[in-house]
Amino acid sequence: xxxxxxxxxxxxxxxxxxxxxxxxxxxxxxxxxxxxxxxxxxxxxxxxxxxxxxxxxxxxxxxxxxxxxxxxxxxxxxxxxxxxxxxxxxxxxxxxxxxxxxxxxxxxxxxxxxxxxxxxxxxxxxxxxxxxxxxxxxxxxxxxxxxxxxxxxxxxxxxxxxxxxxxxxxxxxxxxxxxxxxxxxxxxxxxxxxxxxxxxxxxxxxxxxxxxxxxx
Amino acid sequence: xxxxxxxxxxxxxxxxxxxxxxxxxxxxxxxxxxxxxxxxxxxxxxxxxxxxxxxxxxxxxxxxxxxxxxxxxxxxxxxxxxxxxxxxxxxxxxxxxxxxxxxxxxxxxxxxxxxxxxxxxxxxxxxxxxxxxxxxxxxxxxxxxxxxxxxxxxxxxxxxxxxxxxxxxxxxxxxxxxxxxxxxxxxxxxxxxxxxxxxxxxxxxxxxxxxxxxxx
Numbered sequence: 001x002x003x004x005x006x007x008x009x010x011x012x013x014x015x016x017x018x019x020x021x022x023x024x025x026x027x028x029x030x031x032x033x034x035x036x037x038x039x040x041x042x043x044x045x046x047x048x049x050x051x052x053x054x055x056x057x058x059x060x061x062x063x064x065x066x067x068x069x070x071x072x073x074x075x076x077x078x079x080x081x082x083x084x085x086x087x088x089x090x091x092x093x094x095x096x097x098x099x100x101x102x103x104x105x106x107x108x109x110x111x112x113x114x115x116x117x118x119x120x121x122x123x124x125x126x127x128x129x130x131x132x133x134x135x136x137x138x139x140x141x142x143x144x145x146x147x148x149x150x151x152x153x154x155x156x157x158x159x160x161x162x163x164x165x166x167x168x169x170x171x172x173x174x175x176x177x178x179x180x181x182x183x184x185x186x187x188x189x190x191x192x193x194x195x196x197x198x199x200x201x202x203x204x205x206x207x208x209x210x211x212x213x214x215x216x
Numbered sequence: 217x218x219x220x221x222x223x224x225x226x227x228x229x230x231x232x233x234x235x236x237x238x239x240x241x242x243x244x245x246x247x248x249x250x251x252x253x254x255x256x257x258x259x260x261x262x263x264x265x266x267x268x269x270x271x272x273x274x275x276x277x278x279x280x281x282x283x284x285x286x287x288x289x290x291x292x293x294x295x296x297x298x299x300x301x302x303x304x305x306x307x308x309x310x311x312x313x314x315x316x317x318x319x320x321x322x323x324x325x326x327x328x329x330x331x332x333x334x335x336x337x338x339x340x341x342x343x344x345x346x347x348x349x350x351x352x353x354x355x356x357x358x359x360x361x362x363x364x365x366x367x368x369x370x371x372x373x374x375x376x377x378x379x380x381x382x383x384x385x386x387x388x389x390x391x392x393x394x395x396x397x398x399x400x401x402x403x404x405x406x407x408x409x410x411x412x413x414x415x416x417x418x419x420x421x422x423x424x425x426x427x428x429x430x431x432x
Binding site for chain 2: 023026028029102104105106107108115116119120147148150151153154155156157158159160161162163164165166175178179181182183185186187
């Protein structure tokens with residue numbers, strides 16, 4: 001394994017360990033020692049990549065948007081729907097994503113760490129897509145993409161949080177389907193509605209197709 | 217002042233102090249001593265009302281729904297809209313409400329404390345109102361009140377959280393107006409829409425009318 005590739009893998013292992021520890025213990029109770037033990041790397045390796053616990057937290061916060069990766073769709077609104085379901089699905093088992101969400105959501109995350117960053121990053125990524133949807137004639141003329149996107153990011157945040165509090169996220173996909181059933185008719189041109197797939201099992205199906213593609 | 221009235225006032229002072237301390241420090245870092253100092257009551261008085269920090273947290277969590285009190289409206293959907301804007305407005309300055317929201321939202325709140333309680337209490341109160349709205353013919357026939365209510369509670373939670381993270385809740389009322397602009401057309405009969413008031417300053421206006429009424 002080339003030196004550079006090894007460094008990338010080590011960095012990733014540290015990030016994933018940090019995400020898991022932040023998810024379980026929150027920012028304040030997390031120590032570098034706990035991350036070292038989980039990642040099974042040396043202190044030197046960790047400090048080579050991350051100067052401090054703050055730097056680790058910032059890096060974990062910056063890892064959210066890649067979890068929204070989905071196959072491109074001819075209908076851009078469908079692609080946005082897919083991102084929400086896939087992130088919901090990945091929240092069930094990916095502890096780096098869960099740790100990142102906890103850091104963004106918990107009020108204990110110190111103000112020196114920009115826990116608003118993931119909100120802005122999601123908004124930016126989704127606004128680009130929703131503007132594309134608008135340019136293709138998918139949206140009602142009343143829609144302001146940036147406003148709708150801020151609503152989507154905020155609603156998603158609260159819905160996953162409520163789902164975690166009440167059912168340990170077991171009903172998250174159902175709740176997302178309800179969200180889309182209420183929001184799609186207010187943003188999509190009516191002719192698009194019957195063809196959009198925002199059923200609760202959408203995330204699982206998109207992920208299965210991604211895995212198939214990766215395996216072939 | 218009668219003995220009983222004094223006891224009620226002392227209990228309230230302790231709750232308000234606890235809310236403020238939980239809001240600033242979170243569950244784990246809060247101590248009974250911090251609450252005592254804030255409330256300016258004796259240890260004996262606090263333990264007379266609350267046996268432990270856990271009991272204090274539970275009582276603070278149970279205080280959310282009363283903050284949704286609004287004047288009754290002929291249109292029940294308007295009353296629900298009003299509750300969201302009034303709670304949003306009260307979040308700006310009421311530290312008991314803020315502390316209660318933080319306890320419900322932060323992942324660090326121990327699982328022994330039922331931090332899902334406020335979510336269920338809001339859902340219960342709002343479902344009753346939305347069923348009333350349905351019985352009065354205010355809703356589209358596709359609406360399932362309990363589903364819509366779960367969405368509203370989840371979305372509100374995330375929207376206030378995102379608003380806190382990005383603007384210290386300064387833009388919360390604007391975000392709530394965007395939420396309603398997206399959800400009302402999916403739930404209200406069309407003839408009701410022009411008469412519904414879900415503008416960003418709705419909360420401030422409802423609170424002003426409540427204060428006027430209290431003063432007269």
